[in-house]
Amino acid sequence: MLSGINMLCFSASYAVALGLEVFGLWTRVRLRRVALLTMASGGVFAHTWYLGRRVAETPTAPLASHQDWYVLAAWALAVIYLAAKFYYRQSSMGLFLLPAVLGLLGASRFAATVPLATFQAPRVWGRIHGLFLMLGTVAVLLGFVAGVMYLVQSYRLKHKLRTSQHLRLPSLEWLERVNSRSLGAAALFVGGGFFTGVLSRLAHTGDQNFVPWTDPVVLTLGGMMAWLTAAEVFRLAYPTSRRGRKVAYLTVAAFVFLLLALGAVTLQDSLHQNRLDGAPATEAATANAIAGGAA
């Protein structure tokens, strides 16, 4: 029975969980939380099973293709959501986290399924590169979600809006902490991902000029790395920028860079592929490795 698990199964589970979170804005019936946890846990279980099966079938999975990469990032966010649901029992975090999970799964439908790196030395670098960027993406998304929640909570308190029993958010202090740590982690992972991408390229060709600096994916990724590094330095050096609202704005801006990078990857997948189809075999594989990393 489990062999029939596909992306639709866990996407549907997350969508139902999101529906229950939205339903909770109006009323909180007794079994809503049980149903919500069941759907979210079921989704994470199916998601994990799916990734495990991918690893069993494809040794390079779960970072074998852009699609795998998206699915793995969505899995990490879903696990964070489930853990948060146990820590903050009554919170409405799912309203913010689950759309990000579903967004990543939706994007994976448009991402390339062709295998990425196929040769040994750069493949190791390529996988480290992909892993770093996946973690960086999760950190940026988490920071963005925490930032949005911070801004909503801060607005409600500042304008003395009615504290709803149904829309419960974590405290500003907790959100600020998550936000700051996400920003720091994102800067570290995205920076690491960018440099391992360059290293994997050099490891393969030894030619610095072979790095496609003008590639839109590489450009947006470089821009995001520069922004995150500047934001983190700014945050550490300037006391008022450590405050929740400023950090929230910084992570929201980082999210815009991430959207550009992901958009470039998704839109260029077919373009990359078409270009590589006409290139020599070794060159095609190398370019694929960079493309995978740039995701």
Add this chain to the structure above:
Amino acid sequence: MNLRMIGCTHQSTGLDVRQQLAFDAAQANSALEIWQNRFVGAEFVLLSTCNRVELYAAAADKRASPSTEQLPNTEQLINAVLEFHKIPRQQVEGQLLTLANEQVVRHLYRVTASLESMVVGEPQILAQVKQAYQNAQDAGSTGPQLHELFQSALRTAKRVSSETSLHQHRVSIPSVAIADLATCVFETFDDKHVLVMGAGEMADETLRYLRDAGDARIHVVNRSPDHGQQLAEKWGGEFHSWDQLWQQLALADLAISTTAATEPIVTAAAFAGRVAPLRHQRPLFVLDLSVPRDFEPAVGDALGVYLYSIDDLDQACQRNRAARAAELPAAEKIVVQETGRFAAEVHRRATAPIITGLRAGLERPKEAELQRLFHKLPDLDEQSRQEIERFADRLVNKMLHPPLESLRDASQNGTPHGLIDALRRLFRLED
């Protein structure tokens, strides 16, 4: 059902009379002991809080079990309480509440579920009822009747708490300020710098809620050192002279202001000039509980400042009161259901000895007749004997069915004393 309650509540009796009738723990123990000796066999629980003094009494139903002692009547109970406090009857005339049987059940359920409280839904009453029952148990004045009643009252309160949101909406200003609002800003209060400006009653009450929420570092600034030091000592905090106000405000995470100043103390200009540059936009949650305000409303516009005046908090309290009121019908419905259930159970139990007697009265001749038959027919095989026994059982059950059915139907509306007496006489049932 054999229950009585006499007492006074905040709804029917003035504070002066309630104070005279109140019992402290030692007095309650002594009174329960006196009443037990005076009314042998009766059970007592005494509930004495700021808002009510209630004496619950019970005894086994005399008609159901005539051997037991009779329950003291309402007059005897009133006199017992008044004599203990040496209060003349005319002083409380017309101010006491007296209830009997199902009224007692319903009243206790409502009291325990906090539907009779001055602030409906306040949680303390449940602990007070538990404590009153525990005291009576320790004094040995309870028994099976009141045990059943109080346990069912606690179950009813639990149902009201879990099936309605009556208790979820806080209605006092300090509780709303700390539990509903400050927790939206701070994850924990353990390491927070709390500044208290002034040493009023409201500050004291707010600090009580704050202490329940965490171990904050409390700093008090007050114009009068005596009051300020007293408040700081009470809550394990530190007192600072009034001239350190700005320095303390720059360090604070949470500021509670309760001074009697007639003009705002913290103006927007003063905050921007003397405090904001030192804070670097660090969040500051301000509870301005003074009338008139101690903080100018424009202070709330500063980055990182969340300023709540007493009006803002009062609006939140009003909303919560309205939310509680909306939950009342659901809570009342539970009380009605549980009262009905308790009464049905009591009535069912009252008929139990009759049912047992009826069954035993038919079982005995059945057994005797079976023995006689088996003796006359010694060649019967085992299967035939079992078949005859089953026939006899069925016959007894069918004969018992109509009277038991009538008894059950009559029990729906109270203990059917007339029917019980008739069955006793018809079937010659002994007690």
